[in-house]
Amino acid sequence: MPGPVTVFSAKKIITMDSAVEEATHVAVRDGIILEVGTLDDCAAWGPYTLNDQFAGSILIPGLIESHAHLLDGLLWAKAAYVGAIDRRDPSGKLCKGVNNIPALIGRLKEIEARMPDATTPLVGWGVDPSLNDPIVPITRHDLDEVSKTRPIFLLHASCHIAYVNSPTLALANYAAIKAPGVLRDASGAPTGELQEVAAMMAAIKAVAADMIGGSTDATQFFNFARVAQARGTTTIVDGGGSTYFEPAFLKAALAATAAPDFPARIHAHNNGITVPTADDMIKFAAMLEGKGNDKLAFGGLKILVDGSNQGFTGRLRPPGYLGSGANGLWNRAPDELKELVPALHKAGLQVVAHCNADQAAEAFIDAVAIAQDQKPRFDHRHFMVHGQLLDESLLRRMTALGIHATLFSNHMYYWGDFHRSHTFGAFRAAAMNPAATALRLGMVVAAHSDTPVSPVDPLLTMWCAANRISASGRVLGAKERVSAYDALKMMTFNAAFLLHRDHEIGSIRVGKRADFAVLGHDPLAVDPTAIKDIPVRATILGGRVFPVAD
Amino acid sequence: MVDFPERGGRGRLPLTVIGGYLGAGKTTLLNRLLTQTHGVRLAVLVNDFGSVNVDADLIANRDGETIRLTNGCVCCSIGDDLAFTLHDLADRADGPDHIVVEASGVAEPNRLAGYAASHPRLALDGIVVVADAETVRTRADDKYVGDLIRLQLASADVIALSKTDLIDAEACRRVRRWIEGEVPRARILEAAQAGHFTEFLFSGRTQPPRPACEGAEDHRRIFATWTFTREQPLDGAALRATIAALPPAVIRAKGFVSLAEAPGRRFVLQLVGSRWSLEPEEAGTAPAALSLGRSVVVCIGLADQLDTAQLATLFAPTSPSVFPPAVAALLRGEKSP
16 A cells, blocks of 8 residues: 655755656655656646655755765764864764864863863874864873863874874883884884884774774664764765675664664675675675665675875875885785686676776776676676776776776865875866766766765765865865866765666656755755855655754 | 793784785795794784685684685785784784784785884884796896886895796896896896795794804705804994895894993894894893803895805904904005095
């Protein structure tokens, strides 16, 4: 027995479907779109309830965050955000960025003053001195100003560095730890900066033990979805680091997402990051296939090829990193990719490959070429994540082989200036994330935030792709800017396509899921530089309204 | 006779990193280390648990990604977090005597070696990089991994050249010469002779050197040892200079030494390939029979390369002369200052 019909009215409905591009009403039944057109068009389906709470707003397809990490939700649950970038917490409260050391100390003092006892460690996340002005190291002396008795532990936005105060160094007995990542001052005393896990381990064990090991805390799932939903996201990818193949973790994920008030769909990639071999990857992917629910689905198998560009660990073709000519690191050897990718391809899986710099991209493309040679497959939708230094040659090889991409457009804003002056230099900074060329060549392109690396906010990502403006206001590679329409398509239909979900989400069309974002302004009509400031009033997920606090 | 202690107890827990690119032969070496009789309770941490190939009758039990062998060795998967696994082993009362970590094919072994300093008990014993004699030169010029291969070789204390049986003797000489050119002072062992690798890794622990007097002793076909003994404290600066100048034929050395500059204390010398340290002794680790003031250094090297006369010459200046420095220099045939 079909359920009741609800008709939502809007000032304008942007469908992102070329058959009917605009409408004023959409009829929904049982979570599925029944009709799109005028109120009369909708009435043709019989009795309905009119919901006109968004009559003055713009309805667009629910936005899709095509690459993010559940870790974001865990960080909000376990630590205080003290980074340089403005972020909204899961309750919607704005955490203003602190981009210099005195401001950081001030923020930490406020947090410290609210803590109920004198001994609980103060754990923070999101710190990134490369975004500070001036760029200077954070030391234990700075953090000792906050407290000389309470242990403090701050995690860098990259999660590869920690900053600690003297009580943490004493508690974790750093006098006896000689790891090279423990930075030291001229006197040989630790500065408080701990680089990489070997150096951080003792401090993590002493003061932040709940940051490691597969947490099954339900809050992480809610936080992850809530932060994204507040900016219009109805589907968010969990990009492959989670361990859904562990029964306890899967049970927690299913329980959290099954709640009627769970505010977004999670699309989880299968884990090819911590799972070492193709056989196990294929086994786990088969085990999880169809194991989800209405708001949790599994698809794609995520592998890591290189590191991160701002961390100087992306694999670059010559001439390497600006100045030094150095190169980054491989997470999977190119020779291993030549066997791993064909094995996954043959097993019918979709390969999702993290390739930050161009040499990593080239190695992955080589591997897909071998796979296609051994077993040609149409519509496999393998796609590259980040692809920040793709050029026309690589893009053409990708389109020939059927590889698509989600680009890291947020880098243009947050790290554009840093890349220009520290990592890539002028030309390559302007050439980053070439969405316009990729679209022109027929590739299906999306863009992403990679949260917690940068904040999840698809309208901001759309703005980055359309404007390519760095934090200092410099336009990087003007010809690679895309139109607002193309940018919106990247964050909706194209992202759905990459997830093999374009038949059910990504546009407003009869028969698809009723997933919408409700905006205060028309993203196709405002000046493109204003897209990131458009307020999100609500999301509608399977016909259910999820409000956004003002 | 000098007996070196066999078990570290709660003291120093040595860690060896085995690196090298994919297919170089790390797993073969690890499988040998695990199953040979060497009397060391070894914990081997591997990347790919599935590649461990141990005879069923050597396995005492198996629990998830951990295999316990009847010889007391343990093999387990590194898992998500190497630091966590290492700390767990170092904190255990019934932990191993020695840890061997397999670096992934794309790892820079130096980065892993950093983990040895992440826990007070752990100490880096050395980095062994396995190189495929047949392919290493080509790989070193590969556009994707050439820089990585060179980095791996450069970080090695000892290079284990594998698959030398697949190439002829001349090709083998050429690749050795090439490595010696790339990595000055490289210590190169042939992994095909890795039956003796355990001796190299654990020598000084399981093969207490016999001779109490100086001299070479061929007690293995591959390795030879030479022992230096002095009853008077040594000159620290001269000893450091000697150790730094030891020829590549010396692949391992261990000793307990007394230094004139620090009377009443004893120092421990450890050398693995090009890596060495000379540090104050932890209380109670020296053999009881070793009287204070006496120094014993055992050098272990390849039998066909170890030049004992050269070693004797190198160690000669470590004994403080009874003459003033200028006279001592003259006696050594050096020009007066």
